[in-house]
Amino acid sequence: MFETVLYEVAEGVARITLNRPEARNALSDQMVDELLEAFGRARADDAVRVIVLTGAGDRAFCAGADLGGLGQAQREGRSVADPDAVRASAPYRLFTAFPGLGKPIIARLAGHAVAGGLGLAAACDLVIAADDVKLGTPEVNVGLWPMMIMAIVNRNVPPKHAFKLYYTGQRISAAEGREIGLVTEVVPRAELDARVDGLARVIAAKSPLGLRKGREAFFAIEGRPLEDQVAHLLGELVELAGSADAKEGISAFLEGREPNFQGR
Incomplete structure (x- = not known):
């Protein structure tokens, strides 16, 4: 190719x-x-x-x-x-x-x-x-x-x-x-x-969505004032916490099993 x-x-x-x-x-x-x-x-x-x-x-x-x-x-x-x-x-x-x-x-x-x-x-x-x-x-x-x-x-x-x-x-x-x-x-x-x-x-083995969103946030806050960084990261955390991967990860942790992440 x-x-x-x-x-x-x-x-x-x-x-x-x-x-x-x-x-x-x-x-x-x-x-x-x-x-x-x-x-x-x-x-x-x-x-x-x-x-x-x-x-x-x-x-x-x-x-x-x-x-x-x-x-x-x-x-x-x-x-x-x-x-x-x-x-x-x-x-x-x-x-x-x-x-x-x-x-x-x-x-x-x-x-x-x-x-x-x-x-x-x-x-x-x-x-x-x-x-x-x-x-x-x-x-x-x-x-x-x-x-x-x-x-x-x-x-x-x-x-x-x-x-x-x-x-x-x-x-x-x-x-x-x-x-x-x-x-x-x-x-x-x-x-x-x-x-x-x-x-x-x-x-x-980690959540593809969590990795992507976290990596994007890492670069997005670079060089910005602390207040802007925290505000941006809070919004990203709220969005990520509502994802299917986060719900699956938390359920797997509470149930003592490996999570099955789907990237959504």
Whole structure:
């Protein structure tokens, strides 16, 4: 179905794989288009309750954008001064898509995540990394700056740690990434798949409606005054409490059984 992305669904989990291992899964315009299409497919499929995003091979999760592609854009004189051009750009479409996914998304890092690849991983809700994986923002080493991914990384990492990444361009270990907020869990490489699959199953067993509404609320309150946050969340809680899933969950708890959530 796709040329640069693999898509498969099993047991409520959509596994999306960046499939350009020969290019360290670097992001091309085609890959972004196909990745967004895969996201849309997972969002629309009621059988999908969790998304796992990974990269083909063990060398790289994603090495960011092709520098050659950036040079081509400059040679063709493409401008981002026009707001329509900004919204049409691959980075804008990719990184602004995550809040609206409608499903929890887990990044599985079996390979290094650098530059835009680090931003892609950090945009996911959870990041599970093999213990030998490296992370970094090497843009400064070629006279650039991690402009696009700062919007994502800065939401996860305290400023002093972020600036060290940006200024030095040095790679850090997955364990260091966990310490500063980029990574959720670090596991031995041999245990990576079991941990990701187990976590996906745990999440997939929850109410799809509760997960979707809660995730949407998480992004909706960002940057708003406390009073607005509380008011918004109260309204969402009242609506969710009246759902069939909430009633089923409460009944199952009182009856000492597992709930059978239907996503409504």
